[in-house]
Amino acid sequence: QKEVEQDPGPLSVPEGAIVSLNCTYSNSAFQYFMWYRQYSRKGPELLMYTYSSGNKEDGRFTAQVDKSSKYISLFIRDSQPSDSATYLCAMSRSRLTFGEGTQLTVNP
Amino acid sequence: GAVVSQHPSWVICKSGTSVKIECRSLDFQATTMFWYRQFPKQSLMLMATSNEGSKATYEQGVEKDKFLINHASLTLSTLTVTSAHPEDSSFYICSAMLRLAGDIDTQYFGPGTRLTVL
Numbered sequence: 001q002k003e004v005e006q007d008p009g010p011l012s013v014p015e016g017a018i019v020s021l022n023c024t025y026s027n028s029a030f031q032y033f034m035w036y037r038q039y040s041r042k043g044p045e046l047l048m049y050t051y052s053s054g055n056k057e058d059g060r061f062t063a064q065v066d067k068s069s070k071y072i073s074l075f076i077r078d079s080q081p082s083d084s085a086t087y088l089c090a091m092s093r094s095r096l097t098f099g100e101g102t103q104l105t106v107n108p
Numbered sequence: 109g110a111v112v113s114q115h116p117s118w119v120i121c122k123s124g125t126s127v128k129i130e131c132r133s134l135d136f137q138a139t140t141m142f143w144y145r146q147f148p149k150q151s152l153m154l155m156a157t158s159n160e161g162s163k164a165t166y167e168q169g170v171e172k173d174k175f176l177i178n179h180a181s182l183t184l185s186t187l188t189v190t191s192a193h194p195e196d197s198s199f200y201i202c203s204a205m206l207r208l209a210g211d212i213d214t215q216y217f218g219p220g221t222r223l224t225v226l
Contacts, residue, residue, distance in 0.1 A: 090215075
């Protein structure tokens with residue numbers, strides 16, 4: 001079993017939709033949780049990070065962590081075509097463990 | 109802040125030659141850098157952890173004699189693919205570790221280097 005599970009998609013939504021991206025994990029030792037965005041042929045870009053259960057908001061993005069369920073989410077409100085990318089969750093205790101990434105397409 | 113650069117961004121070489129890829133942290137010092145490779149439509153695969161002033165730690169299945177890593181300073185790590193073969197063609201991405209507020213260690217990634225071996 002993988003330590004971090006993430007549905008690879010692809011996920012296709014219309015512009016303006018609310019997008020929900022999710023990851024589950026099995027290692028309760030993970031302390032820090034991050035979301036990266038990777039455009040095609042580019043390196044991943046850190047979007048958000050958190051270390052506690054609950055919600056963290058940054059503009060149109062909200063990261064949610066539920067440590068009791070070992071479940072994290074990234075919500076994108078008012079999605080834009082420029083949000084089309086692969087989103088990777090990552091978790092850390094001493095080093096980062098990445099999910100497979102979810103490929104998102106926002107259609108105009 | 110927290111910018112990581114890679115050079116070159118792409119390289120084409122003949123089979124049997126060696127290729128060096130540089131990874132630099134531009135506005136912070138990184139005692140630890142990481143090298144990943146990524147095949148199309150797949151996730152990042154960690155190859156090795158590079159620590160400044162010491163030997164790199166390689167992941168299982170990664171040939172240390174083929175993928176030479178040097179981390180000679182707090183802002184520069186290099187990956188040399190020796191005697192490259194077509195199966196080494198991939199997207200190589202480095203990252204540099206940075207401690208954020210709250211003692212969170214995260215990684216900032218370079219833009220990647222696309223290697224094509226003919």
